[in-house]
Amino acid sequence: MDFQSCLYAIAEELGSEDLAALKFLCLDYIPHKKQETIEDAQKLFLRLREKGMLEEGNLSFLKELLFHISRWDLLVNFLDCNREEMVRELRDPDNAQISPYRVMLFKLSEEVSELELRSFKFLLNNEIPKCKLEDDLVNKSLLGKIEDYERSSTERRMSLEGREELPPSVLDEMSLKMAELCDSPREQDSESRTSDKVYQMKNKPRGYCLIINNHDFSKAREDITQLRKMKDRKGTDCDKEALSKTFKELHFEIVSYDDCTANEIHEILEGYQSADHKNKDCFICCILSHGDKGVVYGTDGKEASIYDLTSYFTGSKCPSLSGKPKIFFIQACQGSNFQKGVPDEAGFEQQNHTLEVDSSSHKNYIPDEADFLLGMATVKNCVSYRDPVNGTWYIQSLCQSLRERCPQGDDILSILTGVNYDVSNKDDRRNKGKQMPQPTFTLRKKLFFPP
Template sequence: MQAKPQDSHARWWPSSVTADSPASWNEPSQLEAYKMTSRPRGVCLILNNHNFAKAREAVLEQKNLKDRTGTDVDAAALTRVFSKLHFIIKEYRDLTAEQIRETVNIYRCKDHKDKDCFVCCILSHGKKGIIYGVDGQEVPIQELTTSFTGQNCHSLAGKPKVFFVQACQGEACQKGVTIETDAGEQDSSVETDARFQLDCIPAEADFLLGMATLQDYVSYRSPRQGTWYIQALCQHLEYSCPRGEDILTILTAVNQEVSRKSCNQNAEKQMPQPSFTLRKKLIFSVN
């Protein structure tokens, strides 16, 4: 007798309820969106470090950190886009490590109860889970993000906290020609932003951390055109937000665009990486 073919659905939908499954299954509901109607929406804090002369003057491991030429192009793009999205722009340039901490603490202590969101854009050199102040001193990125948890910033509890970090996460290059790194100069048209590492997002809900590149890899910056990541991010925000697209869809498009870029004939590559604990759709409405 020929065996009866097994129902393929039975392999995926068990008839009995197991210990780690709900007692009953409901139809999935439409994903709710975060409230994004306040005017202004909130603060967009830009920490823009360009001049690292203090670090080079110090007798430190980081004394050879180069100036981040092109970072002002990124800061201008972020200012333009987030102003259109109804955020208050607060840019701080060339901060030491202690000044970074002090600045973040100022906005941690502010009352955000009438705002819907908080955005922080960090443009600096970094290495292994830290960013550098212009004095070459280290600030753990997790220290900055954790400052805005519900426990540490009550008025942002339940609201999206968004961080965009332009910095490398390692020393490895994603296959291609040798270009300028922090150790030498082979191609002055593109540079890297030191070294950086992920695992910096708080375990608490409502955070989004947009990283310029994958862990262990470098990211690239043009002295004339800004960084691949921030420029693509701003272009896609400007194009897609008026169309009502959510931030994760936009960041996927950013991933696609940046991953297609390359340097010279051997095609050095870069792959951004978002990490998030968002519970709802995050849509930056322009209305």
């Protein structure tokens, strides 16, 4: 199909709601006044061609538009592209031609419920003509008003990081109100999203993200009393780097510790137990080490009970985190057994190096108290796999999933379910082994990490 025919065919598939969404996403290139005469997608494409945004041999902007309005069928059928390819492409902000702020506003407008819509109509009674308030597209009108304000001299200061610095105004209050109501996907079984169903995630930084990264186990090997001779954990620095990058993008304050003994791990967590988390929304601790049933090992080969480590942050012991999510990601074996899988030669990824494991009965791993989430790399009694070059299966999948799915508005449990699926599909070719991560939680609300 030639260039012109392709644009025509795509335009024929786009309805009025699609067109309204595309016009909003194109406001940086085609202002409001010039959009007034655009009544169909063909005219929109013509304006984009005039602006140099659509050219034969370069349809990247059109692909990005279709991706954001979820018309993945058109990407596949006409542009030889798919959703997964676009996710990978747009992971690099330099490849995006639509501003993240505009995409955020568009997503908010798509998520407005009927109850929220009625609230907006009331708030906008003096800002938007009544004839437009009676229209179901009032959310688009609201975005238009925000856009008018955004184009003022303070436009460049308007960002997700610094919106509170803007001078107060009616429109700014409306914008903040909209973000407050809509900063996470609405519940499937409810018209509204209220604070009693979603954990607050508004502070900057969100909280501390501790990364305890154990690589060098020479101390354990030197101890003649140790029954297990633990190898150094090659590849763990890749996990540390991925976790640091991922949670920094999600607005956490990264604090990392390398090669900690069991006693040092306890001391670190005791320190953060007594820290003031009053102006924080969440606490995250990632431990990368060798492990066994219910424990992780320090670099001295001594055990640290996972239950004891998580118990530092109960409501009674750490009041400033009471009612807030406490999240632990543990990359360590929980035994020495191998999970066996059915061989499927066509599904194996060719390895040019040997996989390693992080192994060398306690209580439950988390306290019997609300607001905890423990993400274990593997189920009890089994090993977890680490690639000496690329890092562990679990942490690498976790970080990739968080980077891809948090901007899409997915909650943490949905993301961890996807991580389970991804890791369970990997194979240890040498031992025909499998790995199944295991989340355990006492969360009471939905947990989102808005980027």
